[in-house]
Amino acid sequence: QPPSGARVTQAELVVVANRLPVDHVTDGSGEQSWRRSPGGLVTALEPVMRRADGAWVGWPGKPGIQLDPFEFEGTHLVPVTLSAEEIELYYEGMSNDTFWPLYHDVIAEPRYRRVWWDAYVKVNRRFAEAAAEAAAPGATVWVQDYQLQLVPRMLRESRPDLIIGYFHHIPFPAYGLYSQLPWRRQVLEGLLGADVVGFQRVADAGNFARAVRRVLRYPTKASGIAVPHDHGTTRNVLAKAFPISIDASSYVELSQRPEIRARAAQIREELGNPKKILLGVDRLDYTKGIRHRLKAFGELLEDGKISVEDVTLVQVASPSRERVEAYVQLRDEIELRVGRINGDFDTMGHTAIRYLHQAYPREEMVALFLAADVMLVTALRDGMNLVAKEYVATRTDNRGVLLLSEFAGAADELSSAVRINPHDIDGMKEAIMRAIEMPPAEQGRRMRALRRKVIENDVAKWSQSFLAALETTGTANRAIRRN
Ligand code: G6P
DSSP states (O other), X not given: OOOOSOOSOOEEEEEEXXXXXXXXXXXXXXXXXXXXXXXXXXXXXXXXXXXXTOEEEEEOSSTTOOOXXXXXXXXXXXXXXXXXXXXXXXXXXXXXXXXXXXXXXTSSOOOOOHHHHHHHHHHHHHHHHHHHHHEEEEEEEEEESGXXXXXXXXXXXXXXXXXXXXXXXSOOOOHHHHTTOTTHHHHHHHHTTSSXXXXXXXXHHHHHHHHHHHHHOOOEETTEEEEEOGGGOEEEEEEEEOOOOOOHHHHHHHHTOHHHHHHHHHXXXXXXXXXXXXXXXEESOGGXXXXXXHHHHHHHHHTTSSOTTTEEEEEEEEOOOTTSHHHHHHHHHHHHHHHHHHHHHOOSSOOSEEEEOSOOOHHHHHHHHHHOSEEEEOOSSBSOOHHHHHHHHHOTTSOOEEEEETTBGGGGTOTTSXXXXXXXXXXXXXXXXXXXXOOHHHHHHHHHHHHHHHHHSOHHHXXXXXXXXXXXXXXXXXXXXXX
C-alpha cells in the first residue's frame, strides 16, 4: 500500500525528469510566468499527459526555488527544489562531468568524485519521494534519463504497487568503459528497479545487458533480464531499443508557413547569396564533433576546393552547461578555430563561418533548415540526434543533403543519409564535397527515403510503443508478485 498522508495529486501517469517541461520567464515589465519548453519530449508527452491526467516531477532549472505543485496546460507540475550546492554536485558534477563523458565513450575524461556520488544519491531520493507522492495506487511512473538512474529502484522499494519505466536518452557504453564507474553495481541495480529499461539503439540495450551479466550475474535472454525478487521468484525486466523521434507533423507545418519560407530566403540573402549553405546546429558540446567539422571545412577552403563566395557554413552552437570546465574549454577552442578560419578566408562581402553562440525559437530554426543545402551532423557519439530528423522533416521539396555520423543513434534508421566517420577528416571532406555537388535527382531519392522514416516513426509512436511495452511487462510482473 502507498504511504498515507496528504498527497498533492493522485496521477495515473507520472513522468519524472531532471527538468520540468516549462521555463521560468520574466518579461520586459518584470512580470514572471512559465512557458512550455521547446523540447521534443515535452511535445510528445503532452497529449498522453492530458489524457491520463498526468503529473510531471522535475527541477525548475534555477537554484533554491521552492514552489508548490501547480497546473500548466493540463499537466500537474511538481517542482523539486535543488540548492546551488546540489546543482554543482549532482547536476554539473555527477551527471555532466561523470556520467555524460563516461557514457559518451570518454571523449572527455570522466571524473569520479565521491561527494558528487553522495549528492546524486540524495537528489535521486528526493525525486523518487516526490514521484511516490504524486502517484495514485497502481499508477505508472516513467523516469527519464541518466540524471535519475537510481530512481526506479528507490521507487520500487517504497511503492511496489507501481509500474515503473525508465528511458535512457543517451548512449550506454561498452562494458570496457562502463566498468570504470566506481558505482557500477549500484547504477545497474537502480535501473533494474524498472519493468522496462528503454534505450535509443539496439547496441545500447546490448551493452546494458552485458554489464548486467558481468557485474550482477543475472541471466539475460533476448531482451529479457531475470531479476531476483522475493521468495525465490524473479521479475522479468525488458531492456530494449525504442528509438526516439520528433513531432514530425509540426515541423512539416512550420516549414510550409509563408513567413518562415520568406525568412529562409532572407537568410540566404543576408549571407550574400552563396551557392551552397552548409549548416550545423548543436548544443555546444564536445560530443557533437564541432571541432572535427570545422577542421574539415577549413581544410577544404585551404585546398581551394571551395571559396567563401560560393559556400558558407552556418554554425549554431547553443550555450550549454557553461559552468562545467570541459564546456568552458571547448568553447575557447571552437571560437579560436572559427576566428582563425574567418580571419584567413573572409572577404568584406562573404564569411566562411557564421558562428552563433545563441539559442533560437523553433520558427527561426526551421527557416535555417529550409535555407540549408547541406546539414552536417558529425557527432563523435550521440544517443539519437534529433536535429537530423528535424532537418529531414522540414524538407518537403525533397531537396537538401543530410551528412550523418554513424556514431549518432539516428544513423540506425536514417540509412539513406550520406554517412560519415567524423574521425576520418579526409573522408569527411570528400563527403562534404559530394554533398555540395550532389545532383538534384540523387538528393530527391535519398530525401524521400529519409522523410518516409521520420514521418512514419514520429514521437507519438515512440511514447505509445514504450508505454504499451511497459503496460504488458509491468502487468506480468505484478502477477508474479501476487502469486
Ligand atoms: C541531452 C540529455 C537531456 C538534457 C539535454 C539538455 O539531450 O539527454 O537529458 O536535458 O541534453 O541538457 P541540460 O543539461 O541543459 O538539461
